[in-house]
Amino acid sequence: MISAKYRTVVFAFFMALFMSGFMSLVISIFNVGLIDNIVSIWLAAWAFAFCVAFPTVILVAPVxxxxxxxxVRS
Structure with missing residues (x-):
């Protein structure tokens, strides 16, 4: 298991992973449709999106x- 002190980084990793995966799939299908090689297009887009999303989540999450x-009221 990972130490609790890395909770923020682990949270950011999984948030970026799932959000970039889902959003890149939706945008890939929106742009090119359900074509034969949509999976390879999506995976390439996901790899790029994750590289942007992870540092973005790290920077934006505290804000x-x-x-x-x-x-939100206490």
Whole structure:
């Protein structure tokens, strides 16, 4: 198991993995349709999207957390 001190990084990894995977699939299908090689197109898009999404989640998550804390009542 991974130490609790890496919770933020593990959270960011899985959030980026699932969101980039789902969004790249949806956008790939939207752009080219359900063609024969959609899986290879999607996987290439997912690899690129994850490389952008992971550092983005690392940088944006603290800001989103602070905004959420301000907006939601205790």
């Amino acid at each position: 989103v957390h602070k905004l959420t804390t301000k907006i």
